[in-house]
Amino acid sequence: MHRSPTLVLLIVALLISSCSSIELFKERTEIRPYKEYTSFVIVNKEVGSKSFSDELIDARVTNELEVKMKALGLTYNSESPDLVIRYTSNEDPRQREVYNNQFPMWGMRVWDPWMYDPRFMGRQNMVNTKSYELLQLIVDFIDPKQDKMLMTITAVSEASSKKTKSKKLVKSADKVIQAYKSHMESN
Template sequence: MNIKKFILFISLSGLFFSCSSIELFKERVEQKPYKENKTFVIVNKEVAIHGFEDVLMNEKIINQIERNMQNLGLTYDKERPDVVIRFSSNEDPRQKDVYQNQFPMWGMRVWDPWMFDPRFMNRGNMVSTKDYELIQLIIDFIDPKQDKMLMTITAVSEASSQKSKQKKLIKSVDKIIDAYDQHMKNS
């Protein structure tokens, strides 16, 4: 009985995590970390630069970055920061084709007791389009003392609604800050 529950859990979690794909790209590392950082500042917050057109989304990203950096043990200091953080975004509306199989589960509908289905008469595979948005969140980590880039990390994901967009962007911030933390620990 426990094995069946374990297999069900693994398959459902695999399905859940495969649907919410966020890919990270570490783009630019100009300098290796040479000290442990203790303070940070977010340029978008101090200078009122909008990384997103949506002001509410911009504030959510700022708050999430600040919260995650403080969870790493850094403090917010706009006077003498060890790390300067700047973020921007690319939001690209797109469409994709969705193909609907007219013969679900039974191949050529041989075993289907309801052979006649008027929805599928004289049609091949039906095609519809689905709107989605390709979202890139780009966060730069800058060393202000040497005026060099510590690293740039880009998170890329797709969202089909405003609610899923917000969730994916929050998860993207979490993943980017984790990647930054791993970079600082491993270098």
């Protein structure tokens, strides 16, 4: 059976996009970029402001933003930058209900020789709660000459452990800079 290359690419793109667990929202655009920005400053780094409860995560996010902006060809200039970057966070602990399957493997276990699993005896409704954290990285790009907002990008993700939280936030910072780059190229 021969499949067209566009169908295969579409399926691969859908699989890759469905694996992405970080959503981006572009908000508050007061001005259109009127020039090519060449330098930037991260306000949080300059004033020592921590946006996350964990200092290590905060330092990793600051570093990721700085490295990715430098990779775009901008220089870090704390004296007179063309672009000011400020970020905040929202770390919201939450819980969700998880429904366990009483009949694993074979649907209603009709053909299972061990029809009654002793782990599930007497349990009709098997619901557990799972704790997770809803993470928001909110990055403002400000034009200091006009004192107006170029744009605000919010990255939203979920994490269930400290290790995944750090990874998700670093990946969120990377996606925010990619969104900034595509915004600048489209105008």
